[in-house]
Amino acid sequence: xxxxxxxxxxxxxxxxxxxxxxxxxxxxxxxxxxxxxxxxxxxxxxxxxxxxxxxxxxxxxxxxxxxxxxxxxxxxxxxxxxxxxxxxxxxxxxxxxxxxxxxxxxxxxxxxxxxxxxxxxxxxxxxxxxxxxxxxxxxxxxxxxxxxxxxxxxxxxxxxxxxxxxxxxxxxxxxxxxxxxxxxxxxxxxxxxxxxxxxxxxxxxxxxxxxxxxxxxxxxxxxxxxxxxxxxxxxxxxxxxxxxxxxxxxxxxxxxxxxxxxxxxxxxxxxxxxxxxxxxxxxxxxxxxxxxxxxxxxxxxxxxxxxxxxxxxxxxxxxxxxxxxxxxxxxxxxxxxxxxxxxxxxxx
Numbered sequence: 001x002x003x004x005x006x007x008x009x010x011x012x013x014x015x016x017x018x019x020x021x022x023x024x025x026x027x028x029x030x031x032x033x034x035x036x037x038x039x040x041x042x043x044x045x046x047x048x049x050x051x052x053x054x055x056x057x058x059x060x061x062x063x064x065x066x067x068x069x070x071x072x073x074x075x076x077x078x079x080x081x082x083x084x085x086x087x088x089x090x091x092x093x094x095x096x097x098x099x100x101x102x103x104x105x106x107x108x109x110x111x112x113x114x115x116x117x118x119x120x121x122x123x124x125x126x127x128x129x130x131x132x133x134x135x136x137x138x139x140x141x142x143x144x145x146x147x148x149x150x151x152x153x154x155x156x157x158x159x160x161x162x163x164x165x166x167x168x169x170x171x172x173x174x175x176x177x178x179x180x181x182x183x184x185x186x187x188x189x190x191x192x193x194x195x196x197x198x199x200x201x202x203x204x205x206x207x208x209x210x211x212x213x214x215x216x217x218x219x220x221x222x223x224x225x226x227x228x229x230x231x232x233x234x235x236x237x238x239x240x241x242x243x244x245x246x247x248x249x250x251x252x253x254x255x256x257x258x259x260x261x262x263x264x265x266x267x268x269x270x271x272x273x274x275x276x277x278x279x280x281x282x283x284x285x286x287x288x289x290x291x292x293x294x295x296x297x298x299x300x301x302x303x304x305x306x307x308x309x310x311x312x313x314x315x316x317x318x319x320x321x322x323x324x325x326x327x328x329x330x331x332x333x334x335x336x337x338x339x340x341x342x343x344x345x346x347x348x
Contacts, residue, residue, distance in 0.1 A: 012020045023130055023200075025259050036144070050153075050156040050157075051066050051067065051068055051153050052066075053160040053161060055161065057270070058161065058267060062226070062227075062228055062229065062231025062268060062269040062272035063226050063228060063256075063258070063266060063268040063272055064266075065120040065258060065266055066157050066265045067261075068153075068154050068263050069153045069265045070151060070154065070212070070263045070264075070265070071151075071153065072263075074148060074151040074263075075263070076261065077144035078142070078174075078214070078288070079108050079144075079214065079286075081145065082135060082174070082176075083111075085140060085142075085326055087104065087248060090103070090115050091102075093115070095224075098120060098123050099115065100118070102115070106210045109283045109285075109286065110284070110342055111284075112176055112178060112284045113178055113179055113182070113282055113284045116178045116182040118280040119182075121183060125299075128178075128182075128183075132178070134176075135174060135176060136173055137172045137173055137174050137288075138172070139333075140174070141329060145174065146325055147322075148288075149168055149290075150311055150320070151308070152242075154210070154265075155309060157210075157265070158208065158210065158266070160311070161240070161292075162206070162292050164310065164311070165294055165296070165308075165311050165312070165313060166292055166293075166309045166310040166311075167292065167293050167297075167299075167306050167307065167308050167309065168290065168292060168307045169291035169299050169301070170291075170299055170301040170306055170332065171291045171299075171300075171301060172288075172291065174287075174288050176285075177221070177279045177285040177286070177287065178279065178284050179280065180278045180279055181280070188275065188276050188278045189240070190240040190241055191227070191241045191242070191243070191245070191246055191249075191273050191274070192240045192273065192275070193237060193274075194237070194270045194274075194291070195207070195236055195271055196236060196238045196272075198299070199300045199302065200277070201300055203236075204292065205294075205297040205298060206269075206293065206297075207293045207300070208267060208269075208270070209257075209267070209269070209270060209290075210265055210292060211224050211288075211293070212265045212288040212289075213260060213264070213285060213287045214286040214287060214288070215284075215285060216260070216262055217258065217260050218281070218296055219257055219277070220279075220281040221279050221283055221285045222277050222278060222281075223258055224257075224258045224274060224276060224277075224278055225255055225256065225266055225274060225275050226255070226256050226266075226272055226273065227246060227250055227256075227272065228254045228256050229253060230271070230273055231268075231271040235271070237273075257277070266293070292309075295308055303335040303336050303340070304332040304333075304335070304336075305325070305331075307325060
């Protein structure tokens with residue numbers, strides 16, 4: 001029954017998902033939007049959904065939680081594509097005899113966790129881990145993800161920090177945090193600052209990190225933990241560090257777990273230390289990590305593509321081509337693989 005449901009789910013969603021290589025048909029797929037006539041065009045924000053961003057809190061503490069920034073429709077367009085990717089891989093594991101069911105009857109935030117639970121430990125390490133990393137933004141290159149970048153509430157919120165000329169920084173990730181006890185996947189990350197994963201060209205320019213969970217975050221499923229009251233000093237510490245180091249490295253910093261709901265986001269300064277905590281729940285904590293900056297400022301990742309998402313000064317400059325986004329990511333990945341450009345992380 002579950003496998004039949006999974007097959008129907010795959011058939012229903014395949015037209016929406018352009019896998020790996022961009023095509024004209026893929027660009028046309030998933031073009032159907034809400035019937036609402038007020039839907040904003042790419043690069044043009046609308047006042048119909050303008051979440052409040054407490055800029056004073058952000059400037060003072062180095063972070064702010066933005067409530068109700070995204071709609072169910074915004075999140076669903078990403079989840080639909082990733083549901084297809086999970087389903088395809090689960091079918092392969094089923095055919096290889098590693099699974100007895102693809103768990104197609106489970107909701108999005110539980111399905112991959114159940115699959116991970118059922119996989120033999122050797123497959124968790126040898127195949128699950130590479131699969132999780134293959135679903136990152138620049139590797140999967142899904143149409144729903146590209147469309148998500150232009151979400152009305154997202155751009156309206158980012159504008160309140162960055163201004164109306166908005167560029168999407170190349171540092172962008174989608175991470176499925178499976179329960180850590182199943183192995184093979186993402187675990188917790190140690191303390192770091194996002195400015196440290198850019199090249200020096202970006203120093204002196206503001207890059208906003210936007211952390212978006214696709215499910216309610218709790219202390220059990222891997223909430224984002226930040227150090228408040230540090231960013232204003234703009235003291236940059238290279239590398240990743242353990243809990244016992246933070247008092248010396250960032251004196252006066254106060255740890256805060258960002259417990260947010262579906263549709264919320266956490267905005268943090270590039271100088272705000274933060275870490276991911278372990279997922280000890282039975283669900284997958286899917287999250288997206290995006291960076292934004294004022295158009296025309298250095299990204300700190302010259303090898304990889306930056307995209308203009310909104311411009312009031314020159315609306316024609318908006319990069320709204322999915323095919324071009326895919327092409328430039330293929331080119332950017334090869335730039336680093338070939339050694340023509342550095343990866344981006346600074347050495348401690």
